[in-house]
Amino acid sequence: MSTANADHDHPAHLAHHFDTVEQQFDSAKLGMWVFLATEILMFGGLFCAYAVYRGNHPEVFLYAHHFLDTFWGAFNTVVLLVSSFTMAWGVRAAQLGQKNILVLMLLLTFLGGVGFMVVKAVEYYGKWEHATFAGPWNNAFFNEDGQFVHPDKLEDTVAYGAKKMDKKAHAVAHVDEELGLHDTDAERLVEKETQEEHAEQHEAAEAQDAAVAAAPGPPLPTDHSDFKPAHNGPGGLSDMFMEDGAAPEAFVAAAAASAAGHTFVTWEDLDNRQKGLVSQFFQIYFMMTGLHGLHVLIGMGLIGWILFRAAMGAFSPAYFTPVDLVGLYWHLVDLIWIFLFPLLYLIH
Amino acid sequence: MSVHFEHEHHVSPIWQLAAVLAVLLILTFITVAVTWIDLGGLNIWVALAVAVVKAAFVGLYFMHLRYDAPFNAVILIASLVFVSLFIGFSLIDTAAYQDQFEQPVISSDAAGG
Amino acid sequence: MSVIPKPAVTDIFGKPVDEQKADNYLTHGRGILSWLLTLDHKRIGIMYMVLVLAAFFLGGVFAIVLRTELITPNETFFADATTNNDFYNQSFTLHGAVMVFMFIIPAIPAILGNFMLPLMLGAKDVAFPRLNLLSLYCYLAGSAFFLWVLGKGVLNILFPTLVGVWGGGGLDTGWTFYTPYSTDSTTAVTAATAGAFVLGFSSILTGVNFIASIHMLRPKGMGWFRMPLFLWALYATSIIQILATPVLAITLLLLIAERTLNVGIFDPALGGDPVLYQHFFWFYSHPAVYIMILPAMGVISEVISVFSRKHIFGYGFIAMSSLAIAILGFLVWGHHMFTSGQSALLSAVFSLITMTVAIPSAIKVFNWLTTMYRGSILLATPMLYAIGFIWLFTIGGLTGVFLGALSVDLHVHDTYFVVAHFHYVMVGSTLFAFLAGMHYWWPKMFGKTYSEKWAKIGFWLIFAGFNLTFFIQFVAGSQGMPRRYATYPDQFHIYHVISTLGSYVLTVGLFVALGVWIHSLIYGRQTPANPWGANALEWHTTSPPPHHNFNKTPPATDPYDYSHWTYDAELDGYVLNEDNEPEEAEAAHA
Known part of the structure; x- marks a missing residue:
């Protein structure tokens, strides 16, 4: 795009309030980046919810993430990365006025989006089949006031999770063996030992829970009136210092989980409070991937639109702003997935 | 201009x-x-x-x-800074009050499986 | 300023403009579609004005309902306590939600900002006119949700059987939608949050537009530090709109998911964390308080300087303090959560940072006062409102320091002290600045004079009514009167009676102001291009401005240097000295 050109005549796509094509292009791009910032902040809310639940209940996430299929997650990552590449190539083609390459690249990018969504649909279907779906209707882990809402589904789902975990454990052991990192048997032993440690901790934790949950009826009233007076109102500084460094349970458990190395946290390893929070992992998973999937769909719509315009010959080296902006949007969708993938599928 | x-x-x-x-x-x-x-x-x-x-x-x-106007990168970085601010403060706080936080616990008889 | 009105449209040199050429944005296109589909920022600003004022009226009706309920210590409207309390809960919720989301947040940026920003930049429009129109329709769509909530509530009261058909109406969660109550409430929380979500988009689009416009459309000669301070204020506001509003969007989405999908992130019955909701909500809503106040401060910076006929004092400090407030605004949200179970550690940190917000705020106040010092002050209506603003903002700001102090807040949290504090800031300051701006730019927007006498009467009624209503609430609050109750012990009766009477005076004052505007639109005389002798670029064109804003792009000069304008008694306005005819005007446009 040349500025000189804009000075001499008035291109059709130059809006009246801009002086030059250059200024218009830069404004559009700046506006798009500002918009992308709002997208990042919006996803930031979900990442915050994720961080809070994972940070405070790491073993719950460690347990629950085994229900997700790393292979499909990685596959989708590759699909999105390749589609980002074709999009970037498309922008290049638009800059150079290579119309056919542009159309081809946009088509490939669009197909990448289709591929991503198909895999996502397969994954979602799997979640439905194994009762780990969004919402209260078909999630075996969903609980309210301390009661599982679908106790009948729980056994099958837990068994399914155990099976998946076992498969992964074998794969990991296999890799370790290949790399000569650990002796498999030794690893099994370590695993057992740490499980015993866990059991001890859980006994203590459960004893605590039992004391709290001893009341008949719903195990723990959520009514504020039942809070202990010390906890009613803001936790004063005195609270923090008087309770002589009693580390919160979550931290102890977190430390245990990280010390446990390759240990796969199993359903039995979780205490009763943690069991109640497994549902949260799936809800957060669905909120994050759902909102991301919605963005993929919007991106596909936009790509479809510029694909149509590109095929009609609307773009030239002097005017390719929409291609560039849609490209930025598509890359952002990719960027978010780059973070979602390790955070959801690769919890260690 | x-x-x-x-x-x-x-x-x-x-x-x-x-x-x-x-x-x-x-x-x-x-x-x-x-x-x-x-x-x-x-x-x-x-x-x-x-x-x-x-x-x-x-x-x-x-x-x-x-290759772009540096300000666009500033926008991106600023948005990341503010996201981390949000997550950071929320994380520090939720971790600090976690032990005072009473939630329903799955009752022992329901927790089988 | 209606001494010797001249009917003809005059240009900045006081010369009559040829009738044929006197095209203005109001007459440029005709028919309803020329308004509904317009991309002209001025028309969009005017449409915003109509809608936002309608929202203000609606919110005001609820305010009067609230104050009237509180005029007696017992149930006032309904004998049955449950009905009465539900009615009260819904009234204060809708008062808050409508006023915050539909009036205060859009008031100054969407009306005055939209209208003035391109003019102040010497530009023809905002950077993205179509997004601007989209933002108006987002506002309309979001408001429609709230009307739906309200309509449902009213119909449910009239025909109780309807509840079974379409579920609960109205809204009784408070404007903050705190969980877990908002996840259980049977009122139309989902529709209301969806409405606030859509209104958020309106706000975001305005912010995107303003940032891009200020970056890309500044004319030659207008460096960052040559911009009028109103633009700095709008820029800082836009930063907040961009960085905070999306978090509100995700918060409300999660709340909707909580109600429809039971995701259990916030609801303790499902294992969620209700305090986390408050973190989410206030990460937006505290900065949002600065979305309300920053543009107001921008208006005041303009008005104080013009009506003191003195260059603004400490330009750089005022500009930078806007940015400082915008950034610091993101670091203090936890001061809304001192009593909600937030950890002591963070409460102390937030309390400390809250104190620092007082610094940039005070910098502004001192600079305004210093600008006025030894100025040649003209107590015209806009200036009265601006001085009123300084008075009220000082009270509101200083009581904010009390509330930011952790130990004090624990005692007065959720009392009328808080109610009085935020009304002093949100109403006392933002509303007064909005009215200052409206009276200041009215001649530019419509090209009509208004009755200075009645406008001043309006000001005094509003000022007296406001202080009568809210000052006493500091006392009531410090005596322990909690907020959000329809009934109260007799000992608070006198406070509430005074407050309610004050609210009636305030209402009368607001209607006087409205009457002045309507009278002006019908009977007002043509104003000169620059009735106040200001030098920002919006005054360098005819009143009202032509469709393309400027017949000749004016050169950017120091917006606070008034020396080039001479008062013309015959015109009752200022004219630009001929020898200042800018040579580079054409060049700047090329």
């Missing part, structure tokens, strides 16, 4: 885009492979670091930030 930045739009050569794609794919493999090896508490940070590097490659080359 307005303040202008550099001009002549940068056109990325295909080899560069392809190289970036290759790097991204290799990093994806690394991030998966790292979960097979135990690094203790480091795993999450390795995963996040790899993700940040990948994001940087996408931002710098696919999104042209390296």
